[in-house]
Amino acid sequence: MFKIRIAALLLFAALGSAARADLSALIAVEPTNKKDGLLLSRQGLEAGLGKALGTRVTVTITEDLAEAMRASRGGSYDIFIAPAQVAASALLRGYELVGSTDTPEQYLLVGRPALASADAVKGRKLYLPQQDSIYTYMARGMLNASGLSFKDLGLVRHERYPQAGLTALYLGVSDATVVRASDWNDFAKQYGNAAKVLAMSTPVPGGFSVVMRKDLPAETRNKVSSWFASSATAVGLKPLTERPALTEYQKVAELGLFTPTHLPGAKVVTAREVQQLIAKGAVVVDTRTEREYRAKHIRGAVFAPYVEKSLKDVAFDAGQDDFSSLAKLDKNKPTVFACNGAECWKSYKASRVALQQGFKEVYWFRGGLPEWEAAGLEVEKAVVVAQE
Numbered sequence: 524m525f526k527i528r529i530a531a532l533l534l535f536a537a538l539g540s541a542a543r544a545d546l547s548a549l550i551a552v553e554p555t556n557k558k559d560g561l562l563l564s565r566q567g568l569e570a571g572l573g574k575a576l577g578t579r580v581t582v583t584i585t586e587d588l589a590e591a592m593r594a595s596r597g598g599s600y601d602i603f604i605a606p607a608q609v610a611a612s613a614l615l616r617g618y619e620l621v622g623s624t625d626t627p628e629q630y631l632l633v634g635r636p637a638l639a640s641a642d643a644v645k646g647r648k649l650y651l652p653q654q655d656s657i658y659t660y661m662a663r664g665m666l667n668a669s670g671l672s673f674k675d676l677g678l679v680r681h682e683r684y685p686q687a688g689l690t691a692l693y694l695g696v697s698d699a700t701v702v703r704a705s706d707w708n709d710f711a712k713q714y715g716n717a718a719k720v721l722a723m724s725t726p727v728p729g730g731f732s733v734v735m736r737k738d739l740p741a742e743t744r745n746k747v748s749s750w751f752a753s754s755a756t757a758v759g760l761k762p763l764t765e766r767p768a769l770t771e772y773q774k775v776a777e778l779g780l781f782t783p784t785h786l787p788g789a790k791v792v793t794a795r796e797v798q799q800l801i802a803k804g805a806v807v808v809d810t811r812t813e814r815e816y817r818a819k820h821i822r823g824a825v826f827a828p829y830v831e832k833s834l835k836d837v838a839f840d841a842g843q844d845d846f847s848s849l850a851k852l853d854k855n856k857p858t859v860f861a862c863n864g865a866e867c868w869k870s871y872k873a874s875r876v877a878l879q880q881g882f883k884e885v886y887w888f889r890g891g892l893p894e895w896e897a898a899g900l901e902v903e904k905a906v907v908v909a910q911e
Contacts, residue, residue: 546576546743550584550731551591551605554653555685559624559730559761560584563604567758575750576743588655602735602747604760608660610732611776614769618734619744621751622763625729627771630661631707632722634699635692641669641722647698648678650688657727658685662701664778665722670785672838693717725774728767731760782871782889783837788878789885794898797821797859797888805857805886810846810869821861821892822901827852829862829869829876839872846876854882861888861895 548568552560565582573580583600585591591605595612603613607623614620632641644666651659659681666672673679680697682688688700689710699721702710707720735747751763785791792800801807801823809820810829820826830845852858858877862870874887888894896902 545578546572546580546601546739547599548572548580548582548602548604549591549594549600550582551588551603551609552584552586553606553657554586554588555656555658556606556730557586560586562759564758568755568760571754571758572747572750575754576746586655588660598736601739602733604731604733606657607728607732607772607775608657610728610734611772613734614772615776617737619737620766620769620772621733621735621748623728623730623732623765623767624761624763625731626765627726627728627767629704629726630658630665630701630724631704631720632662632665632699632701633689633692633707633718634721636716636719638698638719638721641665642671644669644699644721645671645675646677648680648696649673649676650680650682650691650697650700652682652685652688654681656685658701661724661727661778664775665701665724667778667781667837668784669722670783670787670837672836674838689714689718724778726767726771727775728765728771730765732767732772733763777866780835781865782868784889786871786874786887789874789887791889792859792886794888794890794894794900797861797886797895798900800857800859800886803857805859805884806852807859807861807888808852808873809892810860810862810873811867811892815863817904819892819902819904821895822903824861825852827873829873831869831872833872835868839868841872841876841879844872844876846873849873849877849880852877852882854880857884857886858882859886859888861891864891864893865889867891 550563565584569580569582591609592612594600595603595609596616598616603609634644638644651662685702686706688697689702691697692700693714733751735744756762797807807821807824808827809816809824810827812828816826827848833839833843860870860873870887870891874885877885
């Protein structure tokens with residue numbers, strides 16, 4: 524009986540150790556590039572990588588990019604083999620880059636010649652390929668940078684083929700579309716007068732990007748990198764010949780997370796401009812939480828929190844939020860709203876609400892406290908709360 528118990532305990536320990544050593548990988552297939560996804564062998568990847576690591580590897584394949592983005596935010600897999608937007612999200616959350624299969628390429632928001640800028644797409648018809656595609660992701664980001672969301676458009680039409688958007692423009696069926704720069708260059712040679720470039724992205728890593736968790740053992744990470752560099756082609760993955768700069772992924776991530784770059788009705792200001800406004804009597808309003816404010820804030824800033832429950836989107840519903848402290852501020856004074864930088868939406872929303880409430884002179888300090896500190900300007904910890 525004793526020997527049986529010992530054997531059972533050893534078996535349990537072995538199984539537990541194996542379970543802990545298991546690795547998981549997600550292959551997220553870009554809807555507009557299914558061909559590369561079809562070439563990949565899930566079983567081959569499980570067997571090949573598993574053999575190299577000496578452990579079991581479980582591979583999941585999905586075409587649901589929304590689910591893949593959620594998985595990247597939650598760290599649900601050890602390895603992601605995915606389009607740039609998914610890899611970029613993972614790289615913000617404890618993953619490191621192994622490499623990518625294709626050269627980076629820019630994406631363009633292209634519209635009819637009569638449209639002066641990206642802002643002019645408001646109320647118009649936009650053609651996009653498939654809702655979860657990189658094209659749709661880039662479109663959302665470029666519109667967001669111009670202070671627009673899909674809700675501001677007259678119609679967003681999702682179809683199957685990316686290049687067909689240019690045809691739709693040429694035929695007058697659509698007012699704007701998003702295409703790769705290479706496709707636009709080919710189109711412009713023949714039909715350049717039929718459309719114009721309204722906005723352009725930074726370079727976006729192409730094809731599949733491979734990222735893995737930073738907290739995997741160093742030996743495991745080295746074996747993963749080595750296998751993808753030397754053996755992944757045997758299971759249908761194109762060679763990881765590219766090593767894009769991490770800034771390229773950061774820019775992709777910012778499109779989905781960051782606030783617009785301008786705000787109609789308000790002036791977007793820099794740290795030095797805020798310093799000058801303060802000297803002239805402007806009020807700086809810190810819209811962050813009380814804990815953040817108490818820790819440190821711009822010298823002289825008053826605490827008037829924007830309690831945020833609405834989506835981080837230009838089409839946010841202010842009715843879901845609480846900015847009752849706005850009533851404590853003087854509408855006639857120049858007012859600067861700030862929070863935690865370009866990815867913080869509270870100061871943007873506060874500026875929008877202040878404009879709606881009739882504030883005479885609104886300034887939005889998009890860079891917020893991080894930019895203020897980077898400029899070497901003074902911060903303090905004493906609490907100054909907006910008074911009735």
